[in-house]
Amino acid sequence: MNDDGSILYRFTSLGRTSDTDLPGYPDDKIYLAPAVTFKPDEDTRLTILGEYSKSVTGGTAAFYNSGGALTNLYEGDPAWNDFDQTQGRIGYEFEHRFNDVLTVRQNLRYSAVDSDIEYSGHYPDGVDLKRYWGHYTETMKNFVVDNMAQFEFDTGQARHTAVAGIDYAWSNYDAGSGISYVSVGDIKAAPVPYSGGQEMNQLGAYLHDQMEWNDFTLFASGRYDWADTTSTAADFTRSKQDDSAPSGRLGLSYQTEWGITPYVNYSTSFSPNIGFVYDDVSSPIGRVARPTIATQKEIGVKYEFADYNAAVSAALFDIDQKDGVVFDASTGINKQRQLDLNSRGVELEASASLDNGLSILASYTYLRVKIERGATGTAGKELSATPNHILSLWGQYQFEDGTLQGLGLGSGVRVAGSSYGDDINTFKNDARAFVDASLSYDFGYRNPKLEGVKLKVNAKNLFDTQKPICSAGYCYRDEGRSLFASLRYRF
Numbered sequence: 001m002n003d004d005g006s007i008l009y010r011f012t013s014l015g016r017t018s019d020t021d022l023p024g025y026p027d028d029k030i031y032l033a034p035a036v037t038f039k040p041d042e043d044t045r046l047t048i049l050g051e052y053s054k055s056v057t058g059g060t061a062a063f064y065n066s067g068g069a070l071t072n073l074y075e076g077d078p079a080w081n082d083f084d085q086t087q088g089r090i091g092y093e094f095e096h097r098f099n100d101v102l103t104v105r106q107n108l109r110y111s112a113v114d115s116d117i118e119y120s121g122h123y124p125d126g127v128d129l130k131r132y133w134g135h136y137t138e139t140m141k142n143f144v145v146d147n148m149a150q151f152e153f154d155t156g157q158a159r160h161t162a163v164a165g166i167d168y169a170w171s172n173y174d175a176g177s178g179i180s181y182v183s184v185g186d187i188k189a190a191p192v193p194y195s196g197g198q199e200m201n202q203l204g205a206y207l208h209d210q211m212e213w214n215d216f217t218l219f220a221s222g223r224y225d226w227a228d229t230t231s232t233a234a235d236f237t238r239s240k241q242d243d244s245a246p247s248g249r250l251g252l253s254y255q256t257e258w259g260i261t262p263y264v265n266y267s268t269s270f271s272p273n274i275g276f277v278y279d280d281v282s283s284p285i286g287r288v289a290r291p292t293i294a295t296q297k298e299i300g301v302k303y304e305f306a307d308y309n310a311a312v313s314a315a316l317f318d319i320d321q322k323d324g325v326v327f328d329a330s331t332g333i334n335k336q337r338q339l340d341l342n343s344r345g346v347e348l349e350a351s352a353s354l355d356n357g358l359s360i361l362a363s364y365t366y367l368r369v370k371i372e373r374g375a376t377g378t379a380g381k382e383l384s385a386t387p388n389h390i391l392s393l394w395g396q397y398q399f400e401d402g403t404l405q406g407l408g409l410g411s412g413v414r415v416a417g418s419s420y421g422d423d424i425n426t427f428k429n430d431a432r433a434f435v436d437a438s439l440s441y442d443f444g445y446r447n448p449k450l451e452g453v454k455l456k457v458n459a460k461n462l463f464d465t466q467k468p469i470c471s472a473g474y475c476y477r478d479e480g481r482s483l484f485a486s487l488r489y490r491f
Contacts, residue, residue, distance in 0.1 A: 008037040021480045024078025025058030043097040049109075051089040059083040059119040063468070064129070065475040070468035073129075077120040080133050080184045084116045103150045113140045118187075133187040137176040140274070144169040162209040169202040173274050195234050196276050196286070202227040219251040227272040231288045243291050245270040259306055265298040273325055277336045289338060294321040300347075310352035318344040320372075326383070327472065340373035341383060357398040361412075365390040371423060378423040385429065385471035389417030396438070406445030408456075410438035421470030429469045432478060435462045452490040459483050 014031035030053065037047040060076035091109030098104070117136040122129045148165030176192035206223035226244045233239070247270045253263035270293055276286035300315030323338045345367040353359040367390065369383040382388075394412030399405050414434045421427045437459045444451035464481040 006039050008039070010035045020058070022058060022061065022074065022076060024076060024081040025061070026056050026082070028057075029053065029055040045093075045095045047093045049089070049091055049093070052087070054086045055084075057083045057085075059117045060121065062121065062474055062476045064122050065470060065473060070470065070475045070477075073122065075121040077131065077133065077184065080118045080120055080187065082116070082118050085113065087111070087113045101151055101153055103152075105148050105150070106145065108145045109143070111142045113138075115139075130181070132179055132181050133184055134179045135177070135187055135190075135192050137192050139174050141172045142169070143171075157213055159212040160209055162207070164207045165205070167204045167206075169200075169204075171198070171200045171202075171274055173198045173200075175275075193234070194236070197232045198229055198274055198288070200227060200229045200272060200274060202272060215255045215257075217253045217255075219249065221250075222246065222248040223270075225270050225272075227291065229272070229288060231276075239288065241288050243272060245291070245293065259304045261302045261304075263300055263302070265296070267296045269294045269296075273323075275325075275336060277325065277338045279337065286335075289325060289336070290323045292321060292323050292325065292338075294319060294324075296320075305352075308352065308354065310350075310354075312350040313348070315347045316345075317347070318342070337375070339371055339378075339383075341369055342372055343367065343369045357400050359396045359398075361392075361394045363390075363392050374423060381423055381425045382420050384420045384423050384425075384473075385469060387417040387419040387429075387431070389415070389431075391415040394436075398442075400445075406442045408438070408440035408442070410440075412436050419469075421475070422473040427470075430467055432465060432467050432469075434460075434465055434478075436460050437462050452488075454488045454490075455486075456488070457483065457485045 012031070012033040012035075014029060016027065016029045018027040019025075020027055031051075032053070033049075033051045035047060035049050037045060039045050058076060059081050060074075062075045064071045064073040064075055089109060089111040091107070091111075094106045096104055115136075115138040117138075118134075119136070120131060120133045122131055124130075144167065146165060146167040148163055151160070151162045151164075153160050153162075174197035175195045177195040178187065178190055178192045180187040180190065202225060204223055204225045206221065208219070208221040211218045211220075224244070224246045227242070229241045229243075231239050231241065247268045249265070249267035251263065251265040251267075253261055255261045270291055272291045273289035275289055277289045278286045296317065296319045298315055298317040300313060302311060302313040304311045319342070321341045321343070324341050325336050325338055327336060345365060347363070347365050349361075349363040351359075351361045366388060367386065368388055369386045371378045371381050371383055373379060374381075392412065392414045394410065396408065396410040399407045412435070414436065416432050418431045419429045421429050438456065440454060440456040443453040443455070460482045461478070461480060466477045466480050468475055468477055470476075
């Protein structure tokens, strides 16, 4: 920040070189993200954002699945196992406040991603197993601009915060996919066959209004989208698809004098999909994905404790999703398919940050995701790898004074119930529990000159729980123990 505060800047970076417990499966990343904000006056702000990242992880995480039983045979080949991804983004956020009523904003972003995935696996050949090698490449370019105007005004006793806007998005996508049953050398030497591409233009117009009257808050929004897609198939034939649909949201809440806030919400959504899907994942012939359309109904209640920094909430929800996109790897090759799904359940959450340095966060979700329409034999079944019960508990204690002043200790547990290993529900994944922990030290507690300097060590899956888990018949093991250390300086 400069002396008068009219220019603010930030630079975020990350560099990591890491191996994992899987052979030939790295976890390397470099991340650079500069940002600068110009504030010529209190009513105008322009923030320019940039981002560059390059990561290399593994292309295969699975173990060979024999009739629903996970073996110890790792599917990956260390000589052909890199998932290389390069991504860049640049854009800005602009805001100007004309007066107490009108504020205008424009957000713009361009991004590009290049992905190169090397993967492998085994397939039965009589009584023996043989290996295959696959190569998948993908490029994606996106441009989006959002123009909006916010109006704050009163009508009688009702206070309005209304937003009207138009946004535009452009996407360009190309992919290649090849497979070899010969050798690593063969897949390396072979060009990646073109598997398809798409160009999409999407225009949306929206209007939102949040109305506050006494202790009531009513939120109403409406949106209409138009999307046109030009697709190029693997044989370079071209086709066009035009989609359009309305969507919106209506929500009402009431805040009582006792801190209890009940609410009800109904919303719909329309989301065009980039890429191809396969009604038969064993077939090389795909089709252009239809937009995903969803409807959500939710009712809930929140309660804030007046004398404590604590809150609890509960919600019931029911979501119908038509043409949702999921990955299906039952053939050993990741392909997308579209399903009609119904998701319903309950969410409970409690959080507290007490004056003695103790903070607690707890949550529980009961979730049932049922396939309404899908592959043969899956209708009425539950979506694989989706547990019905999810529980998490985290506690953090910060020593504010005494000998241990500045030291922070945290620990928690994540529990996931059993789930089905395939969409036909023929076998189950076991329930699992993971213990996490953290240790931190804030140097500013003892030395004011070091304010903003903090050391932190996080342990994920502390006891190295690695149970098998299958999704659509594609099986792997839970991520093992990982340790992360960081030294942060904020100024």
